[in-house]
Amino acid sequence: MRDRITAFLVLLPSLVAVGVFVYGFIGQNLWASLTDWGRNPAQALALRPELKFVGLENYRELFTGFVDMRFRQSVVNLIFFTLFFMAGSLGLGLLLALALDRSPKGEGFFRTVFLFPMALSFVVTGTIWRWLLQPQGGVNVLPTLVGLPPLSFPWLTTRDQVLVFDWNALPFYTALVVGLVLLYLAWRAHREGEPKRLAWSLLAAGILFLWAFTVGRGLHLLPYPEPHGFSLALVGVILAAVWQMSGYTMALYLAGLRGIPVEVLEAAKVDGASEWQTYRHVIFPLLAPITLSAMIVLGHIALKIFDLIFAMAGLDYAPTDVPAIYMYLLAFRGNQFAKGAAIGLLLLLLVAVVVVPYLASQLRKEVRR
Amino acid sequence: MGRALLYAFLLLATLFFLLPVYLVVLTALKEPAKITLDTVWRWPDPVYWESFRIAWEAFRPKFQNSLVLALTATALSALVGALNGYVLAKWPFRGSGLLFALMLFGMFIPYQSILIPLFQFVKAIGLYGTLWGLILVHVVYGIPIVTLIFKNYYSEIPDELVEAARIDGAGFFAIFRHVILPLSVPAFVVVAIWQFTQIWNEFLFAVTLTRPESQPITVALAQLAGGEAVKWNLPMAGAILAALPTLLVYVFLGRYFLRGLLAGSVKG
Numbered sequence: 001m002r003d004r005i006t007a008f009l010v011l012l013p014s015l016v017a018v019g020v021f022v023y024g025f026i027g028q029n030l031w032a033s034l035t036d037w038g039r040n041p042a043q044a045l046a047l048r049p050e051l052k053f054v055g056l057e058n059y060r061e062l063f064t065g066f067v068d069m070r071f072r073q074s075v076v077n078l079i080f081f082t083l084f085f086m087a088g089s090l091g092l093g094l095l096l097a098l099a100l101d102r103s104p105k106g107e108g109f110f111r112t113v114f115l116f117p118m119a120l121s122f123v124v125t126g127t128i129w130r131w132l133l134q135p136q137g138g139v140n141v142l143p144t145l146v147g148l149p150p151l152s153f154p155w156l157t158t159r160d161q162v163l164v165f166d167w168n169a170l171p172f173y174t175a176l177v178v179g180l181v182l183l184y185l186a187w188r189a190h191r192e193g194e195p196k197r198l199a200w201s202l203l204a205a206g207i208l209f210l211w212a213f214t215v216g217r218g219l220h221l222l223p224y225p226e227p228h229g230f231s232l233a234l235v236g237v238i239l240a241a242v243w244q245m246s247g248y249t250m251a252l253y254l255a256g257l258r259g260i261p262v263e264v265l266e267a268a269k270v271d272g273a274s275e276w277q278t279y280r281h282v283i284f285p286l287l288a289p290i291t292l293s294a295m296i297v298l299g300h301i302a303l304k305i306f307d308l309i310f311a312m313a314g315l316d317y318a319p320t321d322v323p324a325i326y327m328y329l330l331a332f333r334g335n336q337f338a339k340g341a342a343i344g345l346l347l348l349l350l351v352a353v354v355v356v357p358y359l360a361s362q363l364r365k366e367v368r369r
Numbered sequence: 370m371g372r373a374l375l376y377a378f379l380l381l382a383t384l385f386f387l388l389p390v391y392l393v394v395l396t397a398l399k400e401p402a403k404i405t406l407d408t409v410w411r412w413p414d415p416v417y418w419e420s421f422r423i424a425w426e427a428f429r430p431k432f433q434n435s436l437v438l439a440l441t442a443t444a445l446s447a448l449v450g451a452l453n454g455y456v457l458a459k460w461p462f463r464g465s466g467l468l469f470a471l472m473l474f475g476m477f478i479p480y481q482s483i484l485i486p487l488f489q490f491v492k493a494i495g496l497y498g499t500l501w502g503l504i505l506v507h508v509v510y511g512i513p514i515v516t517l518i519f520k521n522y523y524s525e526i527p528d529e530l531v532e533a534a535r536i537d538g539a540g541f542f543a544i545f546r547h548v549i550l551p552l553s554v555p556a557f558v559v560v561a562i563w564q565f566t567q568i569w570n571e572f573l574f575a576v577t578l579t580r581p582e583s584q585p586i587t588v589a590l591a592q593l594a595g596g597e598a599v600k601w602n603l604p605m606a607g608a609i610l611a612a613l614p615t616l617l618v619y620v621f622l623g624r625y626f627l628r629g630l631l632a633g634s635v636k637g
Contacts (some may be wrong), residue, residue: 121570
């Protein structure tokens with residue numbers, strides 16, 4: 001019995017620390033985001049600032065206020081960065097793993113080369129790529145080494161945008177995307193023979209589409225159109241991030257490929273499957289769970305990306321802004337703590353949307369086992 | 370044909386991963402005046418080793434900060450993790466599973482969501498701008514992952530071993546000291562590598578909670594490279610210095626590095 005008490009007392013400091021530093025601080029952050037902390041510069045840096053409760057005002061301003069246009073561009077940047085970074089790392093990682101799975105000579109060497117950027121910090125990677133992507137240097141003069149004309153793409157300094165849309169159309173597009181995801185879920189339910197799930201997904205998708213085309217299209221967040229798009233200055237940042245992280249997805253995929261039992265592959269061969277068919281119908285489906293966990297990890301990294309962009313473009317460069325950068329800028333350069341806290345909380349919600357369903361499904365799998 | 374294509378692809382990929390490294394070394398070894406954009410890929414002539422001396426002099430205090438920070442915080446958090454894992458795996462009590470799950474949540478939060486209260490807290494207890502403040506923060510936010518790794522590892526140790534020691538009259542700490550610890554080396558290696566690389570490479574806490582005299586090398590490097598009119602040989606030499614410790618860990622302990630990576634990133 002005494003030992004049991006000792007055991008609990010040994011764990012207690014950690015429980016208290018996590019309780020305060022995680023749950024307590026999140027609570028405090030939530031409270032801060034509902035106040036006017038920082039609006040009065042004289043109060044901002046006081047040790048015990050006088051705060052006034054303002055409700056959701058900070059959040060409203062971020063999404064619809066005139067001054068926070070930069071936040072909205074940072075959200076759009078984050079979405080595009082996350083999508084392309086995930087696609088790039090998964091694609092390149094899978095290709096590398098498939099290549100190494102064929103046991104080429106020097107496999108160990110290649111594996112080491114593809115994985116070593118993982119050991120670097122995003123700051124080092126960012127510093128390196130900042131130099132590589134100088135307008136008239138590095139990557140752009142690379143073609144001249146083999147006699148081609150140099151490139152002239154101003155990687156990090158361009159202000160061009162593509163895929164531009166009006167911020168006012170955001171609710172409409174969001175509903176559209178979520179609706180499509182629901183349709184996909186319905187299709188999966190149909191294939192897995194679960195009529196109840198199929199019906200619910202279809203119904204939800206239907207309601208969402210109906211809302212999008214009737215109400216959603218007429219909704220206006222701002223009294224004026226505000227264009228936002230995929231900022232091309234992010235291409236270089238994405239390139240650097242893929243350089244750093246695709247080795248990791250390669251390692252995951254390679255472990256998965258090596259884990260496929262030989263009998264399964266031989267059975268496919270006996271059944272007369274061509275190589276492509278084996279990949280399509282045997283190997284890729286077996287890799288699907290790995291893709292999912294890799295997506296979670298990469299998405300998690302992407303949503304809170306900060307150091308890479310800090311090192312590549314600095315804090316004050318709007319075209320490569322992401323919420324984490326803007327949050328730091330507002331809170332620790334501008335003393336706008338309440339608004340910074342609001343962005344921090346929004347990031348927490350975003351990550352929770354990605355991570356919680358995944359954890360729940362993992363937990364359910366554990367229990368079933 | 371298929372084989373040739375395979376090697377061509379691997380060669381191309383190798384270039385993609387190694388050319389940046391080549392350019393970094395190349396630039397670090399150039400005299401500042403000779404770094405022009407059109408000769409950027411040309412090998413330096415003569416080789417200018419001075420860059421490393423200058424960079425080392427500029428970065429040495431920060432390098433030391435990083436070293437003290439990473440080593441101290443890693444040691445402390447490994448110790449905490451081992452004890453926590455031991456309790457959760459071998460002395461579970463009612464509700465310990467739930468408490469563990471609540472603890473793990475701390476691993477997934479984006480630190481932006483606690484950064485402002487954390488900043489206030491560290492300032493209030495007088496540790497703002499000190500290395501100790503940063504060490505404290507790293508140990509606390511490391512608790513979930515190190516506890517997870519140790520708990521998983523200790524779950525594999527048969528309960529009978531603990532039971533037998535108990536019947537022999539050994540108490541909580543005696544069992545830990547004489548039965549568990551001798552078996553824990555692999556877990557300590559994985560945790561040490563994981564925490565060391567994480568803390569060495571960390572940036573957000575470091576840039577928020579330190580002053581110039583307590584800055585780790587990541588912060589110093591980001592500020593140097595971000596400055597106007599930089600001579601690029603210095604940031605490149607600095608990048609090599611900042612990358613060296615974790616690269617050495619990767620080269621010499623690669624196997625454990627990967628294990629930590631998979632354990633840490635799948636996170637659960």
